[in-house]
Amino acid sequence: MPATVSARHADAAELLRGSLVTLRRRCGKPNCRCAHGDPHETPALSYSEAGRTKTVTLRAEDVPAVEAALSRYEQARAQLEAQALAGIRALAARRARRARP
Numbered sequence: 001m002p003a004t005v006s007a008r009h010a011d012a013a014e015l016l017r018g019s020l021v022t023l024r025r026r027c028g029k030p031n032c033r034c035a036h037g038d039p040h041e042t043p044a045l046s047y048s049e050a051g052r053t054k055t056v057t058l059r060a061e062d063v064p065a066v067e068a069a070l071s072r073y074e075q076a077r078a079q080l081e082a083q084a085l086a087g088i089r090a091l092a093a094r095r096a097r098r099a100r101p
């Protein structure tokens with residue numbers, strides 16, 4: 001699959017961590033509408049990596065797929081968290097049984 005196609009049609013199992021933000025900027029062209037009106041708006045994914053906040057700018061048509069991938073990540077993270085908590089409870093229960101005289 002060509003890179004442009006795979007980038008546009010993100011894998012249905014893709015996960016993304018971070019949050020959707022809107023970048024606003026004035027391009028600096030004196031005759032542009034943004035000089036006196038609203039600044040240009042670009043959707044972006046903001047995420048942290050190794051303690052630093054980074055952004056990936058998006059096209060408007062990419063936003064729904066990015067939202068879906070963020071949602072999949074949150075669901076997977078919540079599931080993993082629940083499994084880890086169940087593991088802790090099982091460990092604690094085994095310890096409690098063994099501690100009984």
Ligand SMILES: [Zn+2]
Nearest residue numbers: 026027032034
């Ligand atoms: Zn402008």
